Amino acid sequence: MPKRPPSPGRARAVRQSARVTVASDAGFYGALYGLDQPVVAVYALFAPIALGLLSPIPGGGRDRARTILFALPVAVALTALGTALAVTTASAVAGMLVIGFAISFASAYGPAAAGAVPGLLLFYVLACFPPYAPDTLPQRLGGLLAGVALLVLCELLILPAPSVPPYRARIASALDLAAASALAFAQGHRHDPERAERLRAEGLALRLSQAPPASRPTGAGRTDRGLAQAGAATRRVLDQLARMTERPDSATTADPPSEALLRGVAAGCTATAAALRGARAVPGPEALEEMVAEFVAVRGQPSDAGLDTDAKASQRLLECRSDLLVTAASALTAQAAVAVAIGGRRDAAGLPPEQFWYAGPSAPRLLALRLTGNLTLRSVLFQNAVRTALGLGAARLVAGALELEHGFWVLLAVLTLGRTTAGATWSTVRSAAVGTLLGALAAGVLILGAGGTVEVYAVVLIPAMFVAFSVGPIAGPAWAQGLFTLVVAAAFSQLAPADWRLAETRLLDVLAGCTIGLVCGVLAWPAGAHAEVRRGVAEVLRSAAPLVRVTASAVVCASGTSGVFGTPGGPASGQDAAEEALRLTRHRLRIAEGAYAQYRTEGGRDPVDSGPDWHLALNCASHAVIGSHWLPRQAYGPAPPDAVSWARESAGRLAAAMDQAAAFPPGGVRAAPMPLPHEVVSSAPARVLPALVDIDTWLRTLAAELTGIGASGRDGPPPAVRSDGSRPATTGVREAPAPADG
Secondary structure (H helix, E strand, O other), X not given: OOOOOOOHHHHHHHHHHHXXXXXXXHHHHHHHXXXXXXXXXXXXXXXXXXXXXXXXXXXXXXXXXXXXXXHXXXXXXXXXXXXXXXXOHXXXXXXXHHHHHHHHHHXXXXXXXXXXXXXXXXXXXXXXXXXXXXHHHHHHHHHHHHXXXXXXXXXXXXXXOOOOOOHHHHHHHHHHHHHHHHHHHHOOOOOOHHHHHHHHHHHHOXXXXXXXXXXXXXXXXXXXXXXXXXXXXXXXXXXXXXXHHHOOHHHOOOOHHHHHXXXXXXXXXXXXXXXXXXXXXXXXXXXXXXXXXXXXXXXXXXXXXXXXXXXHHHHHHHHHHHHHHHHHHHHHHHHHHHHHHOOOOOOOOOOOHXXXXXXXXXXXXXXXXXXXXXXXXXXXXXXXXXXXXXXHHHHHHHHHHOOOOOOHHHHHHHHHHOOOOHHXXXXXXXXXXXXXXXXXXXXXXXXXXXXXXXXXXXXXXXXXXXXXXXXXXXXXXXXXXXXXXXXXXXXXXXXXXXXXXXXXXXXXXXXXXXXXHHHHHHXXXXXXXXXXXXXXXXXXXXXHHHHHHHHHHHHHHOOOOOOOOXXXXXXXXXXXXXXXXXXXXXXXXXXXXXXXXXXXXXXXXXXOOOOOOHHHHHHHHHHHHHHXXXXXXXXXXXXXXXXXXXXXXXXXXXXXXXXHHOOOOOOOOOOOOOOOXXXXXXXXXXXXXHHHHHHXXXXXXXXXXXXXXXXXXXXXXXXXXXXXXXXXXXXXXXXXXXXXXX
């Protein structure tokens, strides 16, 4: 029977264990036996463990080495600060609270910073632990530098982690497929279910959850924000092309203006993909934007391809052109976002400026916005930072007040065993306590058997460390704590004479840390992100409701506007209300997305829950934001009074349904906007009719999403259906807005 290949997680743990073991043991043995410097040996031992094992730094070998080097100055500063603040228990606890919060909260900067947080905290924890010995700071820093240098070399030379394909490569591949599909559609190859499946599969691959953490563009800088928006817009292009390709041939006809725009979309996607691969200069969206403007100017006119001129055929043609306009708008968004991300552009001239708000501010300003945007009790990043700071502060207080001999282990237990929910924390500490007990028994046997023979501990440490670091991350906290207990017993027995009480001390310290972590988990947001998801989604739906009203009003009342905020002659109060609604919706959407992201990573979460469909609710809010950016741009003159009344009443119904959905009533809500009346279509001027069709399809899709929120277990929105049985365009339903911290 052939042997099964090792799982990727197991192989990754073994490679990582080999690197950390070599770096730690080389520094520890070299300092202890070569230089006779126990303090240097301790820091050389723990530095690779901190940044190589406890810190889940993403990326390949070079990426990890680069992140470790960037973290080195912070580690040096934290070690020096911890050494100074260890003068009293009060100062050490105060420093633990402040530094614990600050370092934990820095995870908002992105995956690399978040990965380094546990290791950086360990440097302060190790240095602030008694005894107060400022004269040993040079030795501490020497051991730290030696351990980090050895770890960097091991990351580069010993079984280095494979490089991670950048996210921009995924966008480029998706854009190539979009270009080929748009060109095929323009050439008459319309109905192709197989191509539609490929388009949808490629779109799913652009989800950030499908990308390795190292390649996810979740940082606060302009490049990451632009790539994230480009990926979302590209997925929107793929989804819309898939829907167009799924239509039966009888529902589509040749239309020269549409074919010309499809060729323009294909050319724009091809050029952007080449720029993402570095094969050519980054193009701007001006060429495609000009083609879109030309298409908008003629899309209300009859087709030249012999299409019947009856009312139903004309409306069907408008709907198909509206679908294509959505596709082109998403392609424009992708091009502009790439130009900002990697092309160095500081604006997106001609496009909604609110959609690319991050293009202008400097990098420090964007970082500050990311932090200030999460300085709220509703942010799970803020909650996690507070929970971590309180746990470490309490552990340091207990260790100092009780004068524990190895109180460092109390803080280490809090740092490594704390979870974001009380239930997950209890499950973890229960397993860790059992594992530590068994590990303490094994360590006691080792110490009793070896006695004062240091050579035995020196021989045991290397295999014990390799096994602990290989098995622990895979087998769970019981194995991790049990094996690590054996590791610290073998290491500390070489630093000073030890008896079986060392194992007893380790057990009691870990139990104390487990207790503190559990208490903090119960007292500080015990439900984790679940409560924040519910609250955050409710708030974003409530803020999106007035945005729907002002957007619909802007479309039917404006006279050639450039957006929600640009209505000539409009009342200042209305513009202010629109701007505030959009700003608040974008901000709350970012907070809710962060809560949902953590909610999906917490232990015990079923992929299909029985409650509301949170992801669909976030899509609905995102759809409202996208509509507020683009719909008013397609208005060319005020609509007749009956059309204005219809748009306002229909948008009002939808907004009221949003408010009701924010309460998450049992069974959800039944949202039903008013259908576009035939008499309104008949009496509307030709220049206004396309905008009315856009509003109708936008509101219908929002209504379908709101109705689907109460139906759990769905992967996407239920299809919105028109009165004739066809499915409307879904303007922006899948295209998430750029991260909006401001």
